[in-house]
Amino acid sequence: MQGFHEPVLLKAILERVEIEKGTTYIDCTLGDGGYSIEILKRGGKVIGIDVDPSALKRARERFGEEGIAPDQFELIQGNFSELDSLLKTEKPRKIEGILFDLGVSTLALKTPDRGFSFLAEGPLDMRMDPNLTVTAADLINAGERQELNELFSKYGEERLSFRFAKAIVSQREIKINEKGIGITTTKELAEILEKAAGKRGRIHPATRVFQALRIAVNDELRVLETALPKALNIVSGGGFIAVVSFHSLEDRIVKNNFKDYEKQGFGKNITKKPVTPSEVEIQSNPASRSGRLRIFQKK
Numbered sequence: 001m002q003g004f005h006e007p008v009l010l011k012a013i014l015e016r017v018e019i020e021k022g023t024t025y026i027d028c029t030l031g032d033g034g035y036s037i038e039i040l041k042r043g044g045k046v047i048g049i050d051v052d053p054s055a056l057k058r059a060r061e062r063f064g065e066e067g068i069a070p071d072q073f074e075l076i077q078g079n080f081s082e083l084d085s086l087l088k089t090e091k092p093r094k095i096e097g098i099l100f101d102l103g104v105s106t107l108a109l110k111t112p113d114r115g116f117s118f119l120a121e122g123p124l125d126m127r128m129d130p131n132l133t134v135t136a137a138d139l140i141n142a143g144e145r146q147e148l149n150e151l152f153s154k155y156g157e158e159r160l161s162f163r164f165a166k167a168i169v170s171q172r173e174i175k176i177n178e179k180g181i182g183i184t185t186t187k188e189l190a191e192i193l194e195k196a197a198g199k200r201g202r203i204h205p206a207t208r209v210f211q212a213l214r215i216a217v218n219d220e221l222r223v224l225e226t227a228l229p230k231a232l233n234i235v236s237g238g239g240f241i242a243v244v245s246f247h248s249l250e251d252r253i254v255k256n257n258f259k260d261y262e263k264q265g266f267g268k269n270i271t272k273k274p275v276t277p278s279e280v281e282i283q284s285n286p287a288s289r290s291g292r293l294r295i296f297q298k299k
Contacts, residue, residue: 156212
């Protein structure tokens, strides 16, 4: 199997926390298993969680190819916002660490049918969990101009949000009148945004709009807000919670939660400032550029 997602800031995590042999860790965003495999190689046990069944299948195959015994890991399909109910068993487990990687996996980005990337033609989907009912196309085609403006501004921090919302509504109406359907593909939306932007800046004009749609479709901020207190409750004393985020909205949630936990005496914030990738890591994995790591250690 080739083309695995490269875990961001993995070295930085392993430099700051100790993986103890025979102890259990939860990887809340399993993906290709990049973080988990390093824990397993160090003798730890892993509970891997992912909303995407194809990610679980891929990780299971990868662990098998690495010669890791099946009794060293447990894979669970589900949303990490339901962390407490996903872990319910008759025998309580001691959890030494919980990891969250809030980025989109390389596999998902490179699979056009998932609709996460504006660089390839695909349906405007963006659901991480295929069981979700609302897609990005639903939001784009149902939203009024002001609703889309607020969506792009709030979740994408896009300064051209109003211009983009106006262009989308205008082109949507033209297409519906001509063909009876709205905006349905990633390329179609990206082209509308490129035209509306007028000129290309440092990043593609569609970047923040696609981010906003993905966050909204998957309810990512609420899910994170829900999961962090559950992680604090589940992790054992002396254990850690490590979160790798990729934009300021997520990082702010993690920062504020960890700050509150420290004030309330639950432990200490190991990373007073977010840890960012080194130039060496960025060169080897450009997708890591916007990664930010924060770690909290429970008392």
